[in-house]
Amino acid sequence: xxxxxxxxxxxxxxxxxxxxxxxxxxxxxxxxxxxxxFTIADDYEGDEDLCDQAREEIYEFAYGYETYxxxxxxxxxxxxxxWIEVQHDDGGIRRIDYVFQDWYDGARREVxxxxxxxxxxxxxxxxxxA
Numbered sequence: 001x002x003x004x005x006x007x008x009x010x011x012x013x014x015x016x017x018x019x020x021x022x023x024x025x026x027x028x029x030x031x032x033x034x035x036x037x038f039t040i041a042d043d044y045e046g047d048e049d050l051c052d053q054a055r056e057e058i059y060e061f062a063y064g065y066e067t068y069x070x071x072x073x074x075x076x077x078x079x080x081x082x083w084i085e086v087q088h089d090d091g092g093i094r095r096i097d098y099v100f101q102d103w104y105d106g107a108r109r110e111v112x113x114x115x116x117x118x119x120x121x122x123x124x125x126x127x128x129x130a
Contacts, residue, residue, distance in 0.1 A: 034061065068094055073124055079103050084111065086121045096121055 014022070040054035067089070074083040080102040087095040096111040096118055111117045 034058070037061070071125065071128070073121065084117060084121060086125065088125060093118065093122060093125070 037054045037058050041051055041058060044050050044054070068087050069089065071086045071088065072083055073086065074081075076082055080100060082098070082100045085097045085099060086093060093113075097108050098111050098117060099108050100106065111121075
């Protein structure tokens with residue numbers, strides 16, 4: 001088997017694994033990359049150019065960013081408990097999740113726009129921000 005075939009087989013194996021199966025490795029890789037950059041940025045043997053380059057890479061590490069608020073409106077807090085988490089910004093509601101939890105178990109569902117829960121959240125946010 002040649003190198004291209006080997007790499008192709010490895011790629012197919014990676015693609016076949018679920019994100020749940022791959023997340024721990026991915027998280028560790030990201031942490032290692034950032035740890036290495038911070039080590040250099042925090043004064044790598046006095047090489048100021050190398051430190052500056054590492055600091056620049058830290059700021060360029062993220063592909064992009066989003067800023068929004070999450071407001072939690074709790075309906076019940078005991079067993080069972082339920083609430084909605086409303087992601088919003090100046091443009092309005094971006095997403096709503098309904099969360100239901102009972103002893104040592106829980107579930108989450110996205111709420112569709114136009115539902116009574118979406119309308120309720122909109123009314124509540126208008127009142128809270130007034």
